[in-house]
Amino acid sequence: MAWKTLDDMDLAGKRVLVRVDINVPVEDGKVTDATRIERIVPTIKDIVAAGGCPIMLAHFGRPKGQPNPDMSLRVTLPALEQALETSVTFIERPSREEIDALPADAIVLIENTRFSDMEEKNDPKMAEFLATLGDVYVNDAFSAAHRAHASTEGVARLLPSAAGRLMAEELSALEKALGTPARPVVAVVGGAKVSTKLDLLGNLVGKVDHLVIGGGMANTFLAAQGVNVGKSLCEHDLADTARDILAKAHDAGCEIILPRDVVVAREFAANAENETVVPESVPDDAMILDAGPETVAYISDVLTRAETLIWNGPLGAFEIEPFDAATNAAAKKAAELTKVGKLISVAGGGDTVAALNKADAAKDFTYISTAGGAFLEWMEGKELPGVSALG
Known part of the structure; x- marks a missing residue:
């Protein structure tokens, strides 16, 4: 297997789309287990340290292609901000103009990708739209890598792409176990x-x-x-x-x-x-x-x-x-x-x-x-x- 990592990419001044898995358990409006959030921290912090602006893409629950307030990623914001030790900007309906207006070191979370029925269909139009939001694509969600969705497969083919820290760690471990x-x-x-x-x-x-x-x-x-x-x-x-x-x-x-x-x-x-x-x-x-x-x-x-x-x-x-x-x-x-x-x-x-x-x-x-x-x-x-x- 051959894939690029964050170290192979020039991230300075770039808007970096990052596919993460923060599909965490929630009760009474609060995250009850932040393990998945904690595991994406190295990737997000390294992108910021390299001068990039991370724009997180993620799914949450199974809204079946329709907006559902009960499955909004907004609920993860407090846990994300605690893990990252900084504020996170939440955007429901993103545009490149809105993203470009943010500070260079902003950390962004886009609303649930599965609120659109084009996500799970891997619709090229959605992949193309997502590609307009960033300059580089990073996948840090191995847990979603078996799905050919717009945010996991489609957009990866439209931008310079790399594996995040968690993805690279996972792939290296698996290669050692069954590859060679x-x-x-x-x-x-x-x-x-x-x-x-x-x-x-x-x-x-x-x-x-x-x-x-x-x-x-x-x-x-x-x-x-x-x-x-x-x-x-x-x-x-x-x-x-x-x-x-x-x-x-x-x-x-x-x-x-x-x-x-x-x-x-x-x-x-x-x-x-x-x-x-x-x-x-x-x-x-x-x-x-x-x-x-x-x-x-x-x-x-x-x-x-x-x-x-x-x-x-x-x-x-x-x-x-x-x-x-x-x-x-x-x-x-x-x-x-x-x-x-x-x-x-x-x-x-x-x-x-x-x-x-x-x-x-x-x-x-x-x-x-x-x-x-x-x-x-x-x-x-x-x-x-x-x-x-x-x-």
């Missing part, structure tokens, strides 16, 4: 359903040395091999698909790691009575809710011998105790190896970030992506329009 990784490479893929991650599994078996499959997905693979999984969450109709993936992995020299022992219970509830058994001994009236200690020990051994780890999804029902044990233990092992410089670890996806935070392991991973869909599509090997437009 240090081997052996281990992937951990968990979650409820195989059906939602078919493309992901199909791509990974050709790129990694070990693929750990956990969560409800693992049950589908066990059942495909003739194991009775009792009342466990399982997509029995995908047995053939699971067997195809196992065959492809074998041909590619990728070891598929499924649970060697499992924790089962009769009810899905915190601290439910449970027992650990081998997969072949799951009682008919029980459900698999976590991987067992023997499985965790083997995963830990594989991680110890690995150079690179990419993680998406938990190994069990991590939301409730004690079925978070396998996820917590494996995550802590990965964090420990990363902290001492023995492992490059990259993780992403909503449940993944929550699970790693719960295990108190996220802080020691090499990189944690908050991008969700874009991270998943990148893992699936798909081209991301917002990234390719920067090339």
Whole structure:
């Protein structure tokens, strides 16, 4: 991958369109988690330091192409100004004349791009209009890079373009994990359903040395091999698909790691009575809710011998105790190896970030992506329009 960064651009005296992701949670008119806002601060401050005027473009919620006061970006202004330690000028209906009339060091936020139905259609007219507002385009929203929208892909092709600090950091981390990784490479893929991650599994078996499959997905693979999984969450109709993936992995020299022992219970509830058994001994009236200690020990051994780890999804029902044990233990092992410089670890996806935070392991991973869909599509090997437009 080749892309320009802020350091490659002359920003002095320029109006710099910056696509950011500040689609943050809000309650009672206040931002409740400013993490996404805090992560764009280096890009905005560096543009100002280089003599540029940042003009932020962003979406908020799903207004379906119509102005909606409940989804106005105005609500983010206090959190933005606190994070940036300066005032931010909010413009509802921008024009180049209005922007040029602002001080050279102004920081600007344009109203929700999705208030126009041309945004998600990637309408050339909207892209052309946005291009009139700036001299340079910077994309700092990897989380929106899998969408070919006017503010992510269309305008990037009309102006000199570069990746912002957060985007460049994300792309560099992903390149290290799957582009040109240090081997052996281990992937951990968990979650409820195989059906939602078919493309992901199909791509990974050709790129990694070990693929750990956990969560409800693992049950589908066990059942495909003739194991009775009792009342466990399982997509029995995908047995053939699971067997195809196992065959492809074998041909590619990728070891598929499924649970060697499992924790089962009769009810899905915190601290439910449970027992650990081998997969072949799951009682008919029980459900698999976590991987067992023997499985965790083997995963830990594989991680110890690995150079690179990419993680998406938990190994069990991590939301409730004690079925978070396998996820917590494996995550802590990965964090420990990363902290001492023995492992490059990259993780992403909503449940993944929550699970790693719960295990108190996220802080020691090499990189944690908050991008969700874009991270998943990148893992699936798909081209991301917002990234390719920067090339």
